[in-house]
Amino acid sequence: xxxxxxxxxxxxxxxxxxxxxxxxxxxxxxxxxxxxxxxxxxxxxxxxxxxxxxxxxxxxxxxxxxxxxxxxxxxxxxxxxxxxxxxxxxxxxxxxxxxxxxxxxxxxxxxxxxxxxxxxxxxxxxxxxxxxxxxxxxxxxxxxxxxxxxxxxxxxxxxxxxxxxxxxxxxxxxxxxxxxxxxxxxxxxxxxxxxxxxxxxxxxxxxxxxxxxxxxxxxxxxxxxxxxxxxxxxxxxxxxxxxxxxxxxxxxxxxxxxxxxxxxxxxxxxxxxxxxxxxxxxxxxxxxxxxxxxxxxxxxxxxxxxxxxxxxxxxxxxxxxxxxxxxxxxxxxxxxxxxxxxxxxxxxx
Ligand code: NAD
Numbered sequence: 001x002x003x004x005x006x007x008x009x010x011x012x013x014x015x016x017x018x019x020x021x022x023x024x025x026x027x028x029x030x031x032x033x034x035x036x037x038x039x040x041x042x043x044x045x046x047x048x049x050x051x052x053x054x055x056x057x058x059x060x061x062x063x064x065x066x067x068x069x070x071x072x073x074x075x076x077x078x079x080x081x082x083x084x085x086x087x088x089x090x091x092x093x094x095x096x097x098x099x100x101x102x103x104x105x106x107x108x109x110x111x112x113x114x115x116x117x118x119x120x121x122x123x124x125x126x127x128x129x130x131x132x133x134x135x136x137x138x139x140x141x142x143x144x145x146x147x148x149x150x151x152x153x154x155x156x157x158x159x160x161x162x163x164x165x166x167x168x169x170x171x172x173x174x175x176x177x178x179x180x181x182x183x184x185x186x187x188x189x190x191x192x193x194x195x196x197x198x199x200x201x202x203x204x205x206x207x208x209x210x211x212x213x214x215x216x217x218x219x220x221x222x223x224x225x226x227x228x229x230x231x232x233x234x235x236x237x238x239x240x241x242x243x244x245x246x247x248x249x250x251x252x253x254x255x256x257x258x259x260x261x262x263x264x265x266x267x268x269x270x271x272x273x274x275x276x277x278x279x280x281x282x283x284x285x286x287x288x289x290x291x292x293x294x295x296x297x298x299x300x301x302x303x304x305x306x307x308x309x310x311x312x313x314x315x316x317x318x319x320x321x322x323x324x325x326x327x328x329x330x331x332x333x334x335x336x337x338x339x340x341x342x343x344x345x346x347x348x349x
Contacts, residue, residue: 002316005079005103006031007053007072007094009039011171012108013085015274015305017048020083022331023309025318029078033057036064051075076101081312084108091115098134104315106308109139113197122310123150124201126321129314137307141165141220142197144278144298145209148224149202151244152237152292157229158205165194165211166221168300179215186213219259219275220298231290233349238285241294245329246306248277249285254339257281259297266299269336274302276334306332 004020006013009031020026030049033040034057043050049069052058061068076082076097081104084091088110095115098105107115113136118128120135121143129135138146149161167186170177187193195209232240242249256262267273276299284295306328313324329335 002026002312002318003029003078003080004083004312005029005051005075005081006048006083006085007075008084008086008090009033009043009048010085010087011173011301012304012308013083014039014042015272015302016083016085016308017043017046018272019305019309019328019332020312021046021048023327024331025327026309026312030069030075032072032075033061033066036060036066040064040066072097073101076103079103081106081315083308083312084111105134106311106315107134107136108308109137109142109197109304111136113200119197119201120307120311120314121146121150121201122307122314122321122325123147123154126310126314126324129311130317133315135311135315137304137311138197138201139194140298140300140303141167141194141211141222143304143307144220144222144296145194145198145207145224146201147244147246147278148241148280148294148296149198149205149207149226151241151247152226152228153202153205155240156232156237156292158202159227159229161195161198161202161205161207161224161226163194163207163209163222163224165192165209166223167211167213168216168218168220169213170217171301172217174217179213181215184213186211216259218263220300221259222296222298223293224296225291225293228287228290228292232287232292234285234287234292235347235349237287237292238282238347241280241285245325245334246277246303247280248336248338249280249282250338251340252281252283252338253341256338262297263299265338266336270333272302274305275299276302276306276332277336278303306334
């Protein structure tokens with residue numbers, strides 16, 4: 001069993017902990033909390049040992065009556081792999097601690113890319129990560145775009161990529177983030193950092209991204225165009241995407257046709273309502289003169305979770321990428337289909 005410690009038990013950290021708990025070859029050694037927020041009680045209810053990253057955190061947790069199992073040092077010592085899910089930029093403060101213990105570490109996309117020699121996606125950089133000893137999982141937007149580029153590149157070859165990213169203003173538990181009534185070029189510069197990040201993973205493919213932040217907490221939406229080396233039919237492109245277990249190609253006849261209805265559809269089927277897959281609207285997948293275009297929705301809180309689990313196995317070195325991906329998919333229950341006519345005949349092409 002791979003012993004996994006999680007530093008930071010917020011939006012991403014609590015989802016990583018639950019996902020680790022569902023793996024047949026992993027166990028949670030503990031999680032950290034700096035404050036006695038409701039998530040600390042969730043960790044206690046889930047029987048994840050609470051660790052304090054500082055003396056003030058220990059005091060806050062103990063004063064609230066929460067049991068503290070140990071310090072962050074104890075947690076790193078007890079863990080084979082650390083997942084850092086602290087807020088953007090804070091992971092860098094822990095880099096030295098993980099290194100001093102010789103414990104492989106996974107950082108999240110809010111950290112600067114140079115925090116690790118490799119940015120992680122299990123389709124592209126699994127073996128490289130194995131050798132690197134630490135990694136940074138691509139951001140939620142980066143992960144969603146990487147899956148599409150990697151999948152279509154493997155089958156048809158991708159010459160260049162363009163995407164517009166409509167970013168959610170904040171997560172559902174971030175009432176202080178905005179905008180509340182605006183559409184903000186974020187960043188104004190082109191390409192946005194998402195494209196630069198992806199070019200590190202695909203050095204041969206120019207990736208131009210532009211990003212706008214809007215007043216929603218639901219999801220991100222991407223419009224994507226990829227110039228291909230070949231000129232497949234739209235049906236072939238759709239099939240190729242649908243065969244990727246972390247992409248779901250949606251039928252829209254019976255819905256869902258918006259982010260809100262998509263999340264409602266998923267909540268009807270999954271306890272936390274997490275959507276780990278890219279949700280690609282099938283009708284949007286079109287090909288003109290060798291350029292494939294599509295529209296997809298990305299659930300920012302959960303799409304990086306399967307990749308983080310694969311990153312644990314990549315760093316541990318226990319299994320290869322395909323085995324890890326399959327194990328992660330089965331244990332989390334990835335893959336869903338939206339309603340479609342039983343009698344529908346397969347698309348030609
Ligand atoms: P969050 O604020 O929801 O959770 C962070 C947790 O870390 C909180 O529990 C907080 O109390 C704790 N923390 C704060 N300071 C700490 C410290 N010094 N030591 C230990 N713990 C500390 O943040 P999040 O949204 O889970 O983001 C975590 C990382 O994941 C960031 O790098 C972020 O960019 C990345 N990420 C976030 C999302 C998203 O949509 N939320 C998506 C993909 C990647």
